[in-house]
Amino acid sequence: MKNTFGSGVSVTVFGESHGDAIGAVLDGMAPGIPVDPEFIAHQMDLRRSVGALSTARREPDRVRIVSGVFNGRTTGTPITFIIENSDTRSGDYGELAYKARPGHADFSAQMKYHGFQDFRGGGHFSGRITAGIVAAGAVAIGALREKNIRIATHILSCGGIFDRGFSDTDADMDKIGGLEFAVLDDERSEEMQAAIAAARQEGDSVGGRLETIVTGFPAGVGEPWFDTLEGVLSHALFSIPAVKGVEFGAGFGTADMRGSQCNDCFRSKDGVITADTNNNGGILGGISTGMPLLFRIAVKPTPSIFTEQQTVDMNTMENTTLQIKGRHDPAIVHRARVVADSITALVLCDQLALRFGTDWLRA
Amino acid sequence: MKNTFGSGVSVTVFGESHGDAIGAVLDGMAPGIPVDPEFIAHQMDLRRSVGALSTARREPDRVRIVSGVFNGRTTGTPITFIIENSDTRSGDYGELAYKARPGHADFSAQMKYHGFQDFRGGGHFSGRITAGIVAAGAVAIGALREKNIRIATHILSCGGIFDRGFSDTDADMDKIGGLEFAVLDDERSEEMQAAIAAARQEGDSVGGRLETIVTGFPAGVGEPWFDTLEGVLSHALFSIPAVKGVEFGAGFGTADMRGSQCNDCFRSKDGVITADTNNNGGILGGISTGMPLLFRIAVKPTPSIFTEQQTVDMNTMENTTLQIKGRHDPAIVHRARVVADSITALVLCDQLALRFGTDWLRA
């Protein structure tokens, strides 16, 4: 299976940056779940971003649902989201048709598709394809919310500036839910945005880290081998363009700990089993413990920069140079945040359906 | 699919630490691949480890292949590896039957299996189950080697002490191939082993990092969405017990880079497309570029430690304390190394079969 993820609840993405339309098919959602077009539109806006930080296309990203929703609720059959491409500029691509942009998929795509790929604007590799994931994810996020499962992602770092971690989780989730640039500490938020602006001025770009928390997720979900909760989440999270690392709980930090520091000692509080630390990110043996799921992803800096770069001509396979022009974001970490929420929601809906059956998510 | 990974080439693991036998079924390997029992035995020995560093069970881990090999070569049908459990000590488990060991899967298993799980020695969650993966992986490693695809993993860090990275790749691979404690820099190797010994003396444990390199892997393998090469590798790598993070190329380090630093600029050298840096770990857009695959995993410290820990009684759900006794490793990062090689080989065989067909790996 190539552009499809999940088995109980699955999502299939399609489309090219400058093709006719992009979208997604979401299958396996329980019947009877309310679908809120306004929430979908809100999520789409978070993905597009705006203002000084992004040079996103002017397209409104209007989502058309052509199947699977009846009288405002899911039917249980495939939900198809279509987003037309209007602002496509497919005219002259010039050297981008044959010069491999460093850090982009142009060269590896050429090796896989032998030149038949739609190279315009990154084609099927474009970050724009995440719009379908966000539309599908909005339905999944809504379904989870009905079961009191909440997901939130903040920008843990951007351009080397670090936000604080989650502390008062509910309040933190409320706060960043309403923010377009999702940083917990307002001062750090301004510094990060300044770092992005500085990178833009220099024709360069910056990367960052996203940290995701999930509360209310039941214990006992996931598998001991292969389909560990970490395994299935990371599998999907690496589809967010530019992600080069995924870690759970204390993640790479656990490598430098002693066992006595790293172990989360179970405590029974008011009938709930929990622990004072969460170094394992709510997952032990691949299975959820009932504590919050916590993970971080590394987002590399946008590969489209405006200084001349060395590369190869894919027709002649000879060395050449490339100068990228046009509109490009100096950072995508703030836009990737809603994609992280969406993919997380889709994976968790799949896991819940496999564990508790297809009706469990029904409101 | 629960305990199975892969579709073109797949592996299924089974068994419990103190059950009758453990093992694996490897399906989809091309017919005609030589199977070398000595190499399998060698890999099994690397996983068991010995001497002062480990208190491994005394079992020889003799692998019996009961199907799928005929006249010393794969037949193309499922290859089944059986490893009998002889040294099992299933007598008195005492409080371990109902007290959840911190950092272990006891509690999450209880939530999933409702008390029917075989709790003895970690049961199906035991690191011992990796023996089946290593046996299957040995066949996969052998098959890849015939196609000049080499895999090597070194201990990048242990107990806070760091090895150097790969430099002269072929020589480095040769060196660590023969080492039981796979560190490139001999001095660091001794320091790491001293750190493990120190942790043991204190009844504590240490974690570490593993770094894996793959050379000779062809360009154009992997998918743009979901089944990205990073996605499928990380999915499987998180099955190595205690792994809490996976990163590719410069990984989390890319988050702090500028685009101008992070982009690997393509160069044509002697008809081969390569780059001076490998910050993307040989993968762009989810697809291999032909450069070495490079990734790191974080291995948390062994959760079995010998100081008293707080925990809960899973029968009464009340707070209690736990004192672990018996034989346990103060570190597993050096033993996990051969598991990382094995899982990597299995995933790559699967990807190659899906891309180039079931016969491609045939010697």
Next chain:
Amino acid sequence: MKNTFGSGVSVTVFGESHGDAIGAVLDGMAPGIPVDPEFIAHQMDLRRSVGALSTARREPDRVRIVSGVFNGRTTGTPITFIIENSDTRSGDYGELAYKARPGHADFSAQMKYHGFQDFRGGGHFSGRITAGIVAAGAVAIGALREKNIRIATHILSCGGIFDRGFSDTDADMDKIGGLEFAVLDDERSEEMQAAIAAARQEGDSVGGRLETIVTGFPAGVGEPWFDTLEGVLSHALFSIPAVKGVEFGAGFGTADMRGSQCNDCFRSKDGVITADTNNNGGILGGISTGMPLLFRIAVKPTPSIFTEQQTVDMNTMENTTLQIKGRHDPAIVHRARVVADSITALVLCDQLALRFGTDWLRA
């Protein structure tokens, strides 16, 4: 996976009879395959049928391809086919909203979707959904033809009247390729059409059998257990609405044979291994032999008939009667024929991709 079939080459269908649009996503086709809009339109027309035999909706079934095709060829990424629903009549459904039509999926859908399903015109269960399969299948049929693999299906029986079997295969394939009512023997064709007309006059309906042949399919494709070629073909063929049986070669007839009659004795002719009989339908041990694939499916009579029928009210679960009105076909076997060709092509492309790799089908 619910509405998706295949792993190397997969198809996902979506839509409801009276929703906004229906369609399909075809993923995994090799890059560089020519896509012929006229052939797709031709296949769509065969599925719609016309004239006295059918009361198909007046919609032109115009297929819009919104992704995966660039410069007239497949890109290797998902191909999305959208067919708008224009002639939908979603006004008053009256008793059809709560009375279960016998022979239809209304009742089983109610048990699965709890009343949230789009019941209008059969919703997601409508035969109209096969339009997406036919569009995707047209690309697959085209790809196979480039490799000299041909598929043809004739109406073996309709209303109890039987066509002759395939004899001069190439000529037979040529003949029925151009026919809207695909019968080899012209006299039988007229008798069958008369039987359909008679059923219509009585407000009743008739069933039939379809027989499919595939020539040029290579030997050595399929798996010994579970993913036998018979298994994967039948799995998909049972998705054709109204199909209640699938048989290969002499099929159920083999049950009454002696082994000495049933065995196809291999003969070497001009360097090709073949046999004088094909009782096994070109498949032995689940794997293709290189002889033509041959199978038949049973299509039950259309369940929409115009006599009063007993049924239950799904709201009250009490007995009641139902009188169906409106436009409905007295037979669908002639329209199902192109669906059989399409599903066969999709399954075989998947099998070939798994066996020989993703590039094999490339023209």
Next chain:
Amino acid sequence: MKNTFGSGVSVTVFGESHGDAIGAVLDGMAPGIPVDPEFIAHQMDLRRSVGALSTARREPDRVRIVSGVFNGRTTGTPITFIIENSDTRSGDYGELAYKARPGHADFSAQMKYHGFQDFRGGGHFSGRITAGIVAAGAVAIGALREKNIRIATHILSCGGIFDRGFSDTDADMDKIGGLEFAVLDDERSEEMQAAIAAARQEGDSVGGRLETIVTGFPAGVGEPWFDTLEGVLSHALFSIPAVKGVEFGAGFGTADMRGSQCNDCFRSKDGVITADTNNNGGILGGISTGMPLLFRIAVKPTPSIFTEQQTVDMNTMENTTLQIKGRHDPAIVHRARVVADSITALVLCDQLALRFGTDWLRA
């Protein structure tokens, strides 16, 4: 996935007729299900058959469960069944090593495995491999029985002699449950056995039909497209060696019916929705209706016969003749019956787990 079937509950088979051992891995069964070694042994005996009708190997088919069962109940982790091959006679295969037996998989296996397959006694294609399916199926049958879901299969025809169909279902199920030669009508049973004996005397073989009924299966299980209940059942049933056709309800007979005959008109009786006929075999739109599942499979005559047959030499690809010797059954339909029950149980457990979650089957 090759030798594996199912996703919620899956089974993987392995082994060769004359290899070391054969077996199966059953994964995904709910924890806490009782495992009864005596029932497994009983099912194994039904598969082996005995006496005048079969020349089965003398092996006792002792099943060793090496994982996944603890204190007599399933743990929820993979259950592995191992059956050693003791009576293997792997000495001299003579011409069977290179002459393709008509009706067997020798030639298609050669095309797939290039001569590396274990050809001895049919290798991985041997009917003996069904022993692993029967062992796994016994656990599945037991689990379903706890939920009042019963499965029974009778020999509907053998050698052209037909048994009556199911009438008083519970009594019929009770009767054939205890029979080694599962025929409802005792007279027909004797005639069938005489037909088998006659075929044996002539060095020939006979085929037959099996009819399976499942009672107590809940409504609302199955998918509208692709993973229809008919689709998934037939997919698996075609793995029973020698099966060439599968039909549901009135099956191929529906093709000759009028709609007014074929429609099963729903009736409400004592709060249960049912119908006087079951022409649809308990499945509409791919989804169960709550009525008994009913289907039939065609089993071709055993291909091993003792008259000289024409064939090809696979080394030279030239015409030759073949004379099969040794022990072979003149019919397998009576032995296949328990395999049909087993595969049905495994498929239904998978479907129930996907629909209602992994715990539903728990006793």
